Amino acid sequence: MNLTIPFSNEWFQAAHNSQVSAAPSGGFRLNTTPEGGGTELLPGSLDSSVWQEYEFMNAEVYHDSHDVLVLLFSFRDQDSRMITYHTGILPGVRTVICLPLKHLNGEKLFLDRYPGVMQTVLRGDAKVDRKRIAGFSIATIPSTTSRSVEISGLSLSGAEPDFTYEYHPFIDGLGQLKGRDWQGKTANQAELSERLHLERQLAATADFSGNGLGRYGGWKGLAFQATGYFRTEFDGSNWWFADPDGYALFSTGMDCAGPASPMRVTGMEHLIPQLPEREGSYHEAWSQAGQEFSFGIANLITTFGLQWRSAWTELTEYRLRQWGFNTIGNWSDDGFIKGSELPYVYPLSDFPATEQTIFRDFPDVFSREYEQNAEEFAKQLVPLREDRRMIGYFMRNEPHWAFVDSLNLTQLMLKSPVRYASKERFVQWLGEKYGTVEQLNEAWASSYASFEQLYTPHGTAASDHPVREADYAQFNRMMIRRYVEIPARLCKQADPNHLNLGMRYAWVGSDDVLEGCEWFDVFSLNCYQFAPDREQIMHISERLGKPVMIGEYHFGAADGGMLAYGIRAVATREERGAAYRYYVEQAAAIPQLIGVHYFQWNDQPVLGRFDGENYGIGVVDVCNRPYEHFVKAAKQAHEQMYQVRTGLVEPYNVLPAEIPKTGF
Known part of the structure; x- marks a missing residue:
């Protein structure tokens, strides 16, 4: 059963930087300005109870823009909490979208990928109440140009839609975008092979x-x-x-140093040219499950045959050294690390989890299960502890729970019916602090009959009482400290020789995130800006007494053969090189910062990696051609970064002009 949401002025009236009109398909066309904008479904158009009767919002979308269109579908409840689905749509291709409404509970950050759709990411508050939806809107993010998108069949449904598509190859046999030319596009395999063979000869000498x-x-x-x-x-x-x-080392690293960034095949078959068989000479270009294919590896196999991996390793080692990179960064190819002479960092896997989580990937940290899994987690360091080329290890990357700023984990825990071990510890802690339930009630302005009543999701404490809020905040910090401290301590016991490089937080939304982080040797975060945040880095370093490093940053350009420019973007590839130089030299001038690692070596696939991300942010493209302007600027930055760091020369100070991103 579907509930279609038709276009009419009774439904769509409130518009921001946009115009909405009827479309021949029976749907509507949304035209937005370069600043981004959208339209809202009036709060009175649907009864709020309707949203809990359906499981999905479905639609068909088409646009013919110059790049990926990121549509924002926002849901707001009566408490003004909002969650937005950021969904990427390819240009010139009819795309069916599906938004599972169950995710309004906020428990997922990156959604599973549907056929034909690029990445879908949830942003906003921790949870939106589906029973009390007060508003729904559709919008676009800012862009370099105006946007026009046709949306038809917008409906609420109890089932996922039919994802039947016409065959429409979108990329060529080398993995490049079809229908567009740009300087540096590889004409054919012969050109690719000749270029790589010549460069390999240089590498050999x-x-x-x-x-x-x-x-x-x-x-x-x-x-x-x-x-x-x-x-x-x-x-x-x-x-x-x-x-x-x-x-002394100021670490300039390269993330994902591997032969390719694999492309997701499953669900995108209608956009892909004929691929080699999964068995045979190109089998290494396929993932084991057959869901991903690497055009980059296929191009290397065609060029070098059975020796493709050793040839790629020689080329890449030569390039990194020639261009001044001094560290193999996170998620790099294991074989390359073993064959290289460069130092490297190591990403640990399977960060300790628990069957019941408090929010997203935040585990029940006071449970014995968490301690046991942390013990197993640390054991993976034992085989590595004598490796002198290893700088250190990252315990994990971008905890999903930390994407919500100032998150109140204690409050979320108490709203859940689950009797977490952490909830039991909280009740015990309150008992130790207040002694009796009567004293707790006096402090909180509550009316609990016993401490046991705190295990009931709907308690009787005043919702905004300052003492209760302070207790919540204190226990929040206690949980985060335990989250960090237990695995960090066990890792140091398993491997006392190497540096604990932290968790690569996406950002630091509050000082609560820093709890326990003095157990790290280096605090790491990912910083997608045009220069590192000097004040934040100084604050973190002073608070922890530790240095800071940046695990990820990148820049994309709008003048190449990619459809999404990444989280930070400039107009041209020449400016992209300048952006890299600016970032590195500004970073080298920050005393508390000891390294910056670029994300990533390869461009992502035009049709998306496993989750649909398809950014043109690589140092080399799918045909293994280096971006010349980027490489030239990187060499300049690396050649003088130590003079910058020691104060002998001023850092490069020409700030590039930013253009709107196409990041998700």
Whole structure:
């Protein structure tokens, strides 16, 4: 059973930077300005109870813009809490979208991918009450141009829609975008092969012995005591990594240094040209499950045959050294790490979880289950603890719970009917603090008959009482501290030789996130800005007494062969190179910052990786062609970053002009 939402002025009236009109399909056309805008379904158009009777919102979408269109579908409840589905739509292709309404509970950040759709991400508050929906809107994010999109068949439904598409190949046999030309587009496989063979000959004769760096990549211009493993040092002015021989290192790393970024095939078959068989000479281009295919690897196999992996390894080692990168970053190819001489960082897997989570991926941290899983988690470091090329390890990447700023985990825990071990610890803590339930009631202005009543989701405490809120906040910090401290302590016991590089937070929404982080040797975060946030980095370092590093940042350009420019973007590839140089040299001038790692080596696939992300942010494209302007600027930045860091020269200060992103 479906409930169709037709276009009429009675339904769609409130518009912001946009115009809405009827479309021939029976749906409507939304035209928005470059600033982004949209239209709202009037609060009185649907009874709020209707939203809980259906499980999905479905529609068909078409646009013919120059890049991926990011549509925002926002749901607001009567308490003004809002969750927005950010959904990416390819240009020139009819796309069926499906929004599962169950995710208004806020428990997921990245949604499972439907056929034909790019990435879908949820942003907003921790939870929206489906029983009390007060508003629904459709909008676009800012863009370089105006946007026009036709939406038809908008409806509420009890079932997912039919995802039947016409065959319409969107990329060529090399994995490049069809129907568009740009400078640097590879004409054919012969051109690709000739270029790579010539560069491999250069790699075979390269000599980096006179580059002023030690065998572990450290800068010989400054030396500390050698200890045999990487560690951190403060010289009175700047924090540094010290390599095993004692030489100072400002880490410029490359994330995802691998032969390709695989493309998701499942659900995108109607947009893909004929692919090689899963068995045979191209089998290494396929994932084991057959759901992903790598055009990058296929191009290497065609060029180098059975020797493709060793050829790629030689080329990539040569390139990284030639361009001045000194660290193999997160999620890089294991075989490349083993065959390289560069130092590397290691991402631990399977961060300790519990069967019952408090919110998203935040576990029941006071449970024995969490402690046991943390013990197993730490064991993966044991085989690595004698490796001198390993700088350190990241415990995890971008905890999903931390995407909600100032999150009140205590409140969410008490609203749940689950009797978490952490909830039992909270009740115990209140008993220790207040002694009797009568004293708790006096402090909270509540009327509990016993402490046991706190296990009931609907308590009797005043919802905005300052003492209760303060207790919630204090226990919130206690849970976050335990979340960090238990696995960090066990990791240090398993491997005392290597640095704990932290959790690579997406951002730091409040100081609560820093609880327990003094257990790290380095605090890491991902910083998608045009320059690192100097004030935040200084604050974190001062608070923890530790240096800071950046695990991810990137820039995309609008003048190439990619449809999504990433989280930060500029107009041209030349400006993208300048953006990299600006970021690195500004970073080198921050005393508390000891490294910046770029995300990522390869462009993502035009049709998206596993989750639909398809950013043009690589150092090399799908045909393994380096972006010349980027490489030139990277070399300049790396050649003088130590002079910048020691104050001998000023950092590059030409701030690039930003254009709107197409990130999800």
